[in-house]
Each structure stands twice: as structure tokens, then as C-alpha cells.
Amino acid sequence: MHQLHQGDALSVLSGMDPASVDAVITDPPYNSGGRTTGERTTATARGKYVSSDAAHQLADFPGDNRDQRSYTYWLTLVLGECLRVSRVGAAALVFTDWRQLPSTSDALQAAGWTWRGCVVWHKPVARPRRGGFTQATEYILWGSNGPVVGDRNPVYLPGLVSGSQPRGRGRNHITQKPLEVMRQLVQICPPGGTVLDPFAGAGTTGVAALAEDRDFVGVELSPHYHAIAAARLSETDSARDVAP
Amino acid sequence: MHQLHQGDALSVLSGMDPASVDAVITDPPYNSGGRTTGERTTATARGKYVSSDAAHQLADFPGDNRDQRSYTYWLTLVLGECLRVSRVGAAALVFTDWRQLPSTSDALQAAGWTWRGCVVWHKPVARPRRGGFTQATEYILWGSNGPVVGDRNPVYLPGLVSGSQPRGRGRNHITQKPLEVMRQLVQICPPGGTVLDPFAGAGTTGVAALAEDRDFVGVELSPHYHAIAAARLSETDSARDVAP
DNA sequence: CCTCTCGATGAATCCATCT
DNA sequence: AAGATGGATTCATCGAGAG
Numbered sequence: 001m002h003q004l005h006q007g008d009a010l011s012v013l014s015g016m017d018p019a020s021v022d023a024v025i026t027d028p029p030y031n032s033g034g035r036t037t038g039e040r041t042t043a044t045a046r047g048k049y050v051s052s053d054a055a056h057q058l059a060d061f062p063g064d065n066r067d068q069r070s071y072t073y074w075l076t077l078v079l080g081e082c083l084r085v086s087r088v089g090a091a092a093l094v095f096t097d098w099r100q101l102p103s104t105s106d107a108l109q110a111a112g113w114t115w116r117g118c119v120v121w122h123k124p125v126a127r128p129r130r131g132g133f134t135q136a137t138e139y140i141l142w143g144s145n146g147p148v149v150g151d152r153n154p155v156y157l158p159g160l161v162s163g164s165q166p167r168g169r170g171r172n173h174i175t176q177k178p179l180e181v182m183r184q185l186v187q188i189c190p191p192g193g194t195v196l197d198p199f200a201g202a203g204t205t206g207v208a209a210l211a212e213d214r215d216f217v218g219v220e221l222s223p224h225y226h227a228i229a230a231a232r233l234s235e236t237d238s239a240r241d242v243a244p
Numbered sequence: 245m246h247q248l249h250q251g252d253a254l255s256v257l258s259g260m261d262p263a264s265v266d267a268v269i270t271d272p273p274y275n276s277g278g279r280t281t282g283e284r285t286t287a288t289a290r291g292k293y294v295s296s297d298a299a300h301q302l303a304d305f306p307g308d309n310r311d312q313r314s315y316t317y318w319l320t321l322v323l324g325e326c327l328r329v330s331r332v333g334a335a336a337l338v339f340t341d342w343r344q345l346p347s348t349s350d351a352l353q354a355a356g357w358t359w360r361g362c363v364v365w366h367k368p369v370a371r372p373r374r375g376g377f378t379q380a381t382e383y384i385l386w387g388s389n390g391p392v393v394g395d396r397n398p399v400y401l402p403g404l405v406s407g408s409q410p411r412g413r414g415r416n417h418i419t420q421k422p423l424e425v426m427r428q429l430v431q432i433c434p435p436g437g438t439v440l441d442p443f444a445g446a447g448t449t450g451v452a453a454l455a456e457d458r459d460f461v462g463v464e465l466s467p468h469y470h471a472i473a474a475a476r477l478s479e480t481d482s483a484r485d486v487a488p
Numbered sequence: 489c490c491t492c493t494c495g496a497t498g499a500a501t502c503c504a505t506c507t
Numbered sequence: 508a509a510g511a512t513g514g515a516t517t518c519a520t521c522g523a524g525a526g
Contacts (some may be wrong), residue, residue, distance in 0.1 A: 030499065033291040038510065049499035052514070058498090064499095091376075097499065098362040102346035119377050120364050122404050128517045129401075131384055131394030132335075132432065133363050135500065136403030136519095142377055150375030157373075160366050160382030167497075167521065175499050189378065210505050394502085400517070 002151050002206055002233050006226040013081035013221045022193030024082040025185055025205050027095035027175065029064040029220035031071040036216060041065045051127065057173050061201070070102045072110075078198060083145055085196065091188045092118070092143040095177075108144055113143030120227050121181060122162040133195035134223050140185065141220065144201040153190040161185070172202035172228050182208035203229025210236045245458040246450055246477050250470040253442035256463045265461060266437030268326040269321035269408050269429055271419060272319055272348075276342035316347045316354075321348040322442060327389055329440065333396060335365070335432045339421075343390040345383050347399035357387030365425060366406040386431065406431070416446035416472050426452035433458050449474030454480045 005012045027243040034040040034050030040048070045064040050056075062166050068072060082092060092113050098102040101118075126136035163178030165171060170173040186209045189195050195209040200218035200226055210233065218233070220226040249256045326336060336357050340348040345362075353359050370380035401465030409415065429454045433439050439453040444462035446469055453460040454477065462477070464470040481487040 014373075027499095033499070035501090036510085042510085045499080047512095051498055051500060053516090054497070071386050099359075101362075104350050115343075117377055117379050118345075118381070119364070120381050120404075122364070123498080125404065125498055125520050126518090127500050128515070128519085129394075129501070131392050131397055132363055132398065132501095133401045133520090134403040135361050137362070137364050138499075148375050153373060153375055157377045159370065159378040164520070165498080168523090172492095390515095392502090 002210060002218070002237055004200065004203070004206070004218045004220065004233055005224065006223060008221055009078050010081060010221050011160060013078070013085060013198060016081075016085045016121065018084050019087045020194065021086050021196040022090050023088055023189035023214075024079075024090065024094075024196045025094040025182075025188075025209075026082075026093070026197045026199050027177065027201065027205075028078070028199050029061065030097050030100050031064050031066045031068075032097050032099045037067050042069055043200070056171070058171070059222075061225065062222055063199075069209050071100070071203075072107050075104065075107035078109045079107055079113065081086070082196065082198065083112045085147050087106050089149045090115075092141075092145070093188060094141045094143070095121075095186055096138075096139050097218060098135065098139070098140060101141070104141055105234040106144045109142055113145065115142050116142045116148065117157050118142065118157070119158075120160045121177075122160060123164060124162060125164045131160060142188075153188070155187050157184065157187060172232075173225060174187070179204060179208055179211075183185075183212055186212050186214055189223045200229050201225055203232045206233045207236045208230065208241055213240075245292065245461070246446070246454060246481055248444065248450070248462045248464065250460065250464060250467060250476050254325060254465050257329060257442060258308075259321070260329045260461075262328050263331045264438065265330050265440040266334050267324075267430070267458075268330055268334065268336040268338075268425075268442070269432075269439045269453075270326075270337070270441045270443050271449075272322070272443055272446065284337055286446050289426055305377065312347060315484065316351050318347065319351035319353045323357065323391060325338050326442065327356045330389050332390045333361075333393045334389040335386075335392075336389075337429055338385045338387070339365075340383050340385060342379070342383065345385070345414045349384055352385055352387045357389065360388050360392065361403070362388045363429070364401075364404045364422075366404060366458075367408055368406060386432075397432070399429060399431050401428065416476075417448075417469065420446050423448060423452055423455075427456055430456050432459055434437055440472035442484055444473050445469055447476045450477045451480045458482075 018224050044060045046060045094104055121138045126134050128134045161184050163182045165176055165183040182204050186195055191213055194215040196217045197205040197217045200220040206216040206218050220229055338348055346465055365382045367380050370378050372378050405425045405428050407425040410420055426448050430439055434455055438459040438460045441449040444464040444465045450460040450462050
């Protein structure tokens, strides 16, 4: 079962019932990239994150033009609303890159979540860098709403997940996550529980949640990606209904 | 060729010539002090550091703001001295865990280094955690003294390194790093250059540097570990003299 | 259906050259 | 002078197509 809202994350979340979801798993716009504040706030997400020799024609996405301070403030507001709508014991998993990891950890904790750790996503396909280290990883900050109740969901999840972005026809979004990675992450939500993603993008989090027998509530601002996510989610949900 | 000083990092560094090293690779003693009461009270850990070092007086829980703040301030001073004694274009690699990553990145940048990225050290043997994600990684923050000059050291280094801590007789220190991991990291220093480690511990950074044909300057406060490191370094250096 | 070869690619990064 | 634009770089991995 799933719902997908089209609109701004803060507005939609403020209309949701308190204590109604069991996990928040999301990939906010990083507001990263570029060397100067000017580059970060004026360039498009495509311009910042897509290699200059890339052939694909994927659409840009909105919301990637905040400076560092505003990013932290805004993300704190969003994660605060997420805490309000989540049940005690719920988990939050928030993607970030190395540049924004400190700010993201500030926002997570300022919003009231307890920081529990950091999962590493390793991307085997990454452009090498002369004279230094390849940037081949992203980070998933793990927080909890109060204590972690191990008995309620006795899983043992990996601290490092590996996977490449979908390629070719299966790729819908610049920053799309591999389904296999997301299927591992959604297991932090107890079976039958509800996963919330306030920045749904092309909807991979929801597809993974449905595939692992969790419910899903998503929010996406861009009408373009909302339509893509809606189609993917409906397809997954109907396939699930037939399966058993 | 190597030198190993016994004394406090700040004191020894302040006596060193400016612009005399090509890379700083170190694991500051917050991690090395032991994170659990058990680690801190075992016979091998006792006496590792004396009380003159402010970092040893940290409380059990990093959430204590005062100790956290002092740690960041002290690390900023040390990394600032490291910047002074390093040449333009030199790299800094600083180990940290997920809890201290934001503070360590603050200290690195406050000291004047340009933050360039984050390398992940994956420990394949890690204790699983019920109801959550295994903590199987540590982090190595990468900074540079000014621009990265790719032509001077045209290497392509990995963003993820993997290796388990030495066990049994080969293990001299609680937080000892695998030699194979350190051999990859020291390649950020141009061949023939000098690697500095102000918290040398059992000297693995130096052993790796010598094995990869870099020179080494180390500092270790504890007489116990200074003696162990001195023996390991001399052994490696004489083996190197014979080899060619 | 499996194996092999071939070609394309990356939430990059740097730098010279234009506005 | 500061920002915008465009080109060059590199290799482990992955998809497609051939055999």
C-alpha cells in the first residue's frame, strides 16, 4: 500500500498525523558541489553533479540552491517534522555526501533525532582522480526517535552497502539509488510498518519498501518526477497484490 | 630514513622547521584512548598516555559538550602546527570515527587545511548489531595545504580501503591499523618525500612509509609505545637498506 | 545459455578562456 | 575582477552484442 503526494516536503508533512510512520528514509538535495557559494547556489543540479561528458538527458531537479547555513536550517525543519510524524523507536536514514555530512549530522540532531551511526554506500563506478583519492562513497546517517528497540525488529544490517546506479533505460533520475541498496536499508523498518520519504525523486525508496512488504508514503516536489514515481509505485504495488 | 621523537605532539612540532614534510598521516588519540571502560582499564591500555595531554581527560560520552569542544580546539592547534611544518601541496590524512567526524572536519579546516574528501576504511570483521547497522567503518579525512598538484604525484588512489586489524602477536596497540591499508594511504606522499605522524603509536604509519620508500618523522608521547615503534621502525629501515 | 570482447560512464574536479 | 563556460582527464564496472 502506498501514497504519493506532490508538493513541498514541509507543507505536506505539516498536514500529516503525528506518530504515523515507522521509518524515514530519504535523500535530500545535497546543496553541495562547486567550490564557491556562488557556484553552489547558482548552478543547476545537472551542472554541478553531471559529468561534462555524460551522454544522458535526465531532467534537472529543484531545491539544490541553498547556501550552507540555510541548508542546515531547512533540513532541520524538515527532519523535525519527520520526527513528529514518526513513532517512538522509528529510524531515520538520511543520505549525504562528504561535504555535507557534518551539516547533515547537525540537522539530524538539532531536529531531535538521536544519532546512532553512519552507513557507507560504496559506488564501484566512480571517476578516478589524479593525485588523490577517488570519491567513491556516499553516506547514510542513521538516527532514532528515542531508543533502538532490537526486539521489535531483530535484524542485523550491514554497515557498508555496495551498488552502482542503474544504467541505460532503467535510470530515471540523476541521483537514483540502486534498488538492491534500498532493499537492504528499508529493513530498518519493521515488516508491515510504514516508510516515509519526503524527497521521493523517482521513487526507488518506495519501490524497495513495497518489495520488502513495508507500506510507503512519499512526497515529491517536481511534477515531472512525481509522475515517474507514481507510475513505478503503482506497477510495484499491483505486482505485489498478484504475487501471493 | 626515519626519526622518532618521544614527547608531546604540540611541543615537538613547535620545534620543527617549517615546510619540511610532504604529508601528515595520523590517528589522533581520541580514538586511541579506548572508547569503552573495558578498553581503558585493560593492562595493555593503561599507561599509554600521561595526564598532561588534554585529550585523555575526555569523558566517556562525547555528547558532553565541554570535552567535545576542548578536543576540537586541541586538535585544531595540533593540525595547525602540522600545516606550518608541511610544504605547499602537502596532504593531511586524519583518522576519525563517525561520532567525531564533524568535529575533526572542523578542526582540519579551522587549522587552515583545505578539505578535499573522505576515504573510508572498511573493517570486514566487525561485531553485528541487533536491530540496526553494524559499525564496520572508520573514516580518513583528506586535506591539502593549498592546491593538489596532480603532476607532482600522478597516483590514482582508492576511495575505499579494506583490511582487518592485526591479531595475535602482530598486534601491539589497541587501535593499530593494518599495514596494507597504511601502505595505500602513504602513497599520497610523493616518492622520496617525508611523512609525519604526530601520534605514532606503535609506528605502523612509519613502517608503511619506509616500506613504500618515503621517509618518516614520528612523535609518540608514551615511552612504552615509543619503544615499540622505535624497534619496528629500525627493523624496517635496516631491512630496506639491505634490500637494494 | 554461457563466455568473451568491446564500448560507454560517473551527486567529479581542475583549469584555461570567455563574458 | 569575479563569475560563467567548456574541455580534458581516468579506470573499474556494467550493459550490449557477438560467438
